[in-house]
Amino acid sequence: MARLPERPRVWLLSAYRADSHAAWADWLVTTQTHCRWRRLELPGRNFAWRIRGNPLSWLDSLPDETPDLIVATSMVDLATLKGLNPRLARVPTLYYFHENQFAYPVGENQFRSLEPRMVQLYGALAADRPVFNSAFNRDTFLSGVSELLKAMPDAVPEGVSERLAQASAVCPVAIDPLVGMAPGARDPRLVVWNHRWEHDRQPSMFADVMLRLANEGVTFRLALLGKRPRRVPEPLTRLREALPSQIVADGMLPGAAYRDLLAGAGIVVSTSRHEFQGLSVLEAVSAGACPLVPDALCYPEMYPAACRYPAGDAEALVSRLRAWLTGGLPPSVDVSPWYSDRLQPRWKALLQELA
CATH class of the missing domain: 3.40.50.2000 (Glycogen Phosphorylase B;)
Incomplete structure (x- = not known):
């Protein structure tokens, strides 16, 4: 034998x-x-x-x-x-x-x-x-x-x-894909931020964009997730003070609650200045959220042009988010290769x- x-x-x-x-x-x-x-x-x-x-x-x-x-x-x-x-x-x-x-x-x-x-x-x-x-x-x-x-x-x-x-x-x-909700059960106006609240992720840009949209009267809800330092970051403070009624989650959630939230989210946003793969965005997209990410870094390998905006361009991000939140979301993205x-x-x- x-x-x-x-x-x-x-x-x-x-x-x-x-x-x-x-x-x-x-x-x-x-x-x-x-x-x-x-x-x-x-x-x-x-x-x-x-x-x-x-x-x-x-x-x-x-x-x-x-x-x-x-x-x-x-x-x-x-x-x-x-x-x-x-x-x-x-x-x-x-x-x-x-x-x-x-x-x-x-x-x-x-x-x-x-x-x-x-x-x-x-x-x-x-x-x-x-x-x-x-x-x-x-x-x-x-x-x-x-x-x-x-x-x-x-x-x-x-x-x-x-x-x-x-x-x-x-x-x-x-990644292990997350199970998303049926399209009719998803909240298309729920915007997820699930990154570290540190300089390389540019949370200030994200806060500026969301406050601009709120001042225009655009309807949305926010899930402010991801690790944050002991000292509360200034962008997070601004969002909390200006948009308390729009924030549906604030902090790092337990695994099941985090997965459930992503399962019903409409949009996941990145403003990162560096990203080598972007697991947090990938997880959200696997659950059915539409990614809106810079047209730079690793993102062009992963997401179509319709889901990318010029890196660092806050005006372009405002414009794209406004269109999605008022006119409907683009088709979902297939991330099964990951x-x-x-x-x-x-x-x-x-x-x-x-x-």
């Missing part, structure tokens, strides 16, 4: 377990059962220390076994980790980019440090297969590497971006290619 091959031993290294990183890791080990997984994860906080310090955090805690494959997120300082652990040097490695530091916007009181970008560049070079959650993520990383090396004063290697491009692949984070059942075989093929 033929002996069945053993399942490969795979380490999943996630140096920043937060939000999409956590959802992706949980999904991967649950669905890719042909692997024997060993997970090493660090909490999603203290970014500057975490992205540079994870090889130290794991210095004395790596398993004694040598895996058949390593799957590491781009928050992992992979080059240093392999240098400190020579037995891992030749282990095939998939390096997964949820984001890249070359395209991550910097806040008003921040400066762009070289170190996070170098960690990700060295990590991609140390990996066998850099994988990105969107073509936008891949392309901005590769162009960022090219621009960075142009600034390098001397002894610059040739063809680094081209070398990385040849090794790279795109495979998104999967569903779990569609992406599971693609991830399996990537893993089997290396292990």
Whole structure:
């Protein structure tokens, strides 16, 4: 009787377990059962220390076994980790980019440090297969590497971006689709904001637009969701004070309540200045909400022109929302290519290619 091959031993290294990183890791080990997984994860906080310090955090805690494959997120300082652990040097490695530091916007009181970008560049070079959650993520990383090396004063290697491009692949984070209400039961005037209330999501622009529409007498309701810092953001305060009767939800809802709200929403809006895949919009669209997103970042890969407005153009966003709220919504958008059942075989093929 033929002996069945053993399942490969795979380490999943996630140096920043937060939000999409956590959802992706949980999904991967649950669905890719042909692997024997060993997970090493660090909490999603203290970014500057975490992205540079994870090889130290794991210095004395790596398993004694040598895996058949390593799957590491781009928050992992992979080059240093392999240098400190020579037995891992030749282990095939998939390096997964949820984001890249070359395209991550910097806040008003921040400066762009070289170190996070170098960690990700060295990590991609140390990996066998850099994988990105969107073509936008891949392309901005590769162009960022090219621009960075142009600034390098001397002894610059040739063809680094081209070398990385040849090794790279795109495979998104999967979502489980939400069940939406029948069209007649949906509230076409319920506008959802389900993003972090931070500078890179431009909540001030969203607040300006909604207050402008309210002053024009346009009828709508608001669901103000997503994480917010301890100090209440000024845009959120403005919306609360000016539109208390229009706000039907305010805060992070429990899972079931969140899904129920998205199931009946008409519109989900993004004003983001950075988005590498946009899971919150994807989830809302899977439930039947119409996306209204910038014509930039990852969004052109996902949504038709009718659902995109010129990035940063508040007037265009006001105009499009006004038309939707007074004249009816466009057809729903098919986002099934990002569903779990569609992406599971693609991830399996990537893993089997290396292990």
